[in-house]
Amino acid sequence: MAADKERELDFLCLTLLELVAEIHEKKQEQEKCLQDGFLCLAKARYALGVDRVSKLHYAAEMTPNLFVDCSKSDGDHTEEKWDILKCVNSKFYESQSQEPTDSTELRRRRRGSEPDSPEDDDKELDALLQEMNVKEKPKVSSTDPLRWFAVLAPQSLRQAQTAFTKAAHVSCEICTLRNKLDATKKRYADARRTHEAALIESSSKTTEDNTAEPQKTESTD
Numbered sequence: 398m399a400a401d402k403e404r405e406l407d408f409l410c411l412t413l414l415e416l417v418a419e420i421h422e423k424k425q426e427q428e429k430c431l432q433d434g435f436l437c438l439a440k441a442r443y444a445l446g447v448d449r450v451s452k453l454h455y456a457a458e459m460t461p462n463l464f465v466d467c468s469k470s471d472g473d474h475t476e477e478k479w480d481i482l483k484c485v486n487s488k489f490y491e492s493q494s495q496e497p498t499d500s501t502e503l504r505r506r507r508r509g510s511e512p513d514s515p516e517d518d519d520k521e522l523d524a525l526l527q528e529m530n531v532k533e534k535p536k537v538s539s540t541d542p543l544r545w546f547a548v549l550a551p552q553s554l555r556q557a558q559t560a561f562t563k564a565a566h567v568s569c570e571i572c573t574l575r576n577k578l579d580a581t582k583k584r585y586a587d588a589r590r591t592h593e594a595a596l597i598e599s600s601s602k603t604t605e606d607n608t609a610e611p612q613k614t615e616s617t618d
Contacts, residue, residue: 402592409585416578420571427567434560440553445546450554454545462542463565478573 442450466480543550543558 402588402595405588406585406592409581409588412581413578413585416574416581420574420578423567423571423574427564427571430560430564430567434557434564437553437557437560441546441551441557444551444553450546456542456545459542463562465569478576480569 438450468478468480543554546554
């Protein structure tokens with residue numbers, strides 16, 4: 398039992414060291430991606446002009462092309478996993494307001510001008526509800542941000558976009574590794590606490606056996 402606990406502690410220690418090394422490696426990769434992205438962005442501003450690549454050319458309404466998804470694993474030590482979700486058409490952002498249709502306006506006018514029977518009102522209400530359920534709400538489409546600055550974006554601007562996108566992916570990997578590191582630390586602390594309690598119990602039991610053995614010898618004499 399004690400040997401199994403010691404092997405488990407050794408395994409968790411090695412896992413912690415591997416996670417720390419992997420996080421350090423991912424941080425260096427993230428820093429390299431950001432450096433490349435800002436360098437390519439500076440080249441694009443030099444090629445197109447400072448005024449051509451600035452916040453003045455941002456779109457009035459912007460929707461993200463990437464979404465971060467956080468999923469949790471079930472268990473004693475919860476681990477969070479962060480993933481990047483890329484969407485071509487933004488399904489998460491829908492317009493909250495919808496203009497009334499012409500048919501709805503006509504129904505309202507007709508209803509206000511001449512009284513209808515209760516059966517006609519029920520039929521009209523059912524038709525209106527069915528039309529509202531069938532018709533989809535307009536969605537905000539996601540466009541390429543490079544089109545904000547130029548119709549034909551230079552290669553350096555595309556390289557900057559690629560570098561920043563990769564940095565976002567690496568950031569999610571770092572978050573996942575950090576959560577895994579925290580969960581492994583908790584597992585190591587629990588295993589060490591259990592192992593120390595078992596050692597204390599074993600040593601106390603050995604001490605009791607050693608003190609009981611001389612008493613048994615004296616009674617025999």
